Amino acid sequence: MRGVYISQDLSHAGGIEKKIYRQIEEFEKNNFTIYKAINPKRNIFHLIRNVIPFFSKQYFMSDNINWIEYDFVYIRKGAVLDKSVIGLLTKIKLQNPQILIIMEIPTYPYIDEFKGLLKWIIKSKEKLWVPKLKLYVDLFVTYSDDKKIYDIPCLNISNAYDFPEHPPLIKCSSDSIQLLGVAALCFYHGYDRVIEGLNNYYQSSKSQRQIQFQLVGDGPVLKEYEQLVKKYQLEDKVTFHGRIAFSDLDRFYQTADIGIDSLARHRSGVFYNSSLKGKEYLAKGLPIISGVKTELDSENLSFYYKIPNDDTPLDIEKVIEWYDSLKKNMSKKELTNFIYKYGKSNYTFEKTFQPVVDYLKERETKRK
Structure with a gap:
């Protein structure tokens, strides 16, 4: 044809x-x-x-x-x-x-x-x-x-990703948790929910763990996010890296612990979305937090954490509890390889x- x-x-x-x-x-x-x-x-x-x-x-x-x-x-x-x-x-x-x-x-x-x-x-x-x-x-x-x-x-x-032949390399994990968001920052990505959640966490008496948010990309809401970080004095917790060449993203993925998918698709009237970014996180072996229903919801996957489809701040304490539960049964390397293999089995271009x-x-x- x-x-x-x-x-x-x-x-x-x-x-x-x-x-x-x-x-x-x-x-x-x-x-x-x-x-x-x-x-x-x-x-x-x-x-x-x-x-x-x-x-x-x-x-x-x-x-x-x-x-x-x-x-x-x-x-x-x-x-x-x-x-x-x-x-x-x-x-x-x-x-x-x-x-x-x-x-x-x-x-x-x-x-x-x-x-x-x-x-x-x-x-x-x-x-x-x-x-x-x-x-x-x-x-x-x-x-x-x-x-x-x-x-x-x-x-x-479903959206797909060009999975590499071998599992991704990772750097040694520490007691801190590195959150990573990669996007052309629009209002429906909802990363303000992460910033608000970090503010609540560090204002509480339970903020024993170091949680940091690495944000890669630029877009219409970047200044809004920067102002929010400044308002809450979170400059040492949230880092803006701007737009990064596609070929340079791996250095962020290698040090990340959790990938943050879109958290506010409801703001654009979307309540189900096969996320392209989510498939990239799978390819990098990252556990995923999402605020919109995806095809992963039906799989009962331990490494996929769904939060309410609303504007409430991300509950950092619950995120820590969930992430620690993942690492009870396997090392970070084992977890990374498990997520990568699941993604490669289900979300290659050949299959989708x-x-x-x-x-x-x-x-x-x-x-x-």
Whole structure:
């Protein structure tokens, strides 16, 4: 089968960009021929154009494709489903009525990830154009647990990570506990809950253990976090490292004890999410704390700690109790290897993307 993979530029988000190319590799490993229609890095002109009514264009690398030559299209949804997206889908189906159109929705629901005027612009555009999607899209690939979105059937898959061949290296553990958060810091990551929790812990009489929070990344809420740390005088407990090259992250993972996943997805209206960051933590052998339901919830995993899906501060004392219980039965090295092996058995790209490959092969068989 021949297919076209369409995506906006995501070079600013290394983990997501890597995921796109790994999905393409999975198609190619299964004998699909893929044409990559991935936008180059956007400039200020593209960003301004995309907020102007009737002038936005989401996928400008797909202009000169002869769609009759292809069996399917795999489109990664961008920020907004606007007139240009429907125009592209119309063009594809007019040229090739038999072509399969699959659209990946990385997060759903997504509208509450935006704020203010931008949110109003996106909602206004989508109210007009989203109802037309069902005329063209055969299937949504989603990391949510929805069975239908916009009256279109969903294929639910899990996020994945490119697991290394061998378990990660770790440095010797100490009595202190190192919490690690790696993200493009947005309000729904909820790391303020960790900072508030640390403040409560160090204000209490039970603060016997040293608990530190290493925060890697930058984003819209970085200054808010910095102000909160300054307010509580936690500068020696919380360290901001800024944006780090993807290749340099291992030095933080090697000294971390616990990976902090998103703790406030409820703020963006999301109550189930197959977290990409969670899979990276698995690959690094880290126990995980999450504030949103994921596929790990159903597994009764000792190394996965779920906290309430609300704005309450992280209870550091309970985190210490949970983490110490993990280390009662195995060393840190054994725990790291156990988590890594679990992740590698369940969340490689080969395994999680196979349902998409199977769907296309099955449709092709029926068509023949």
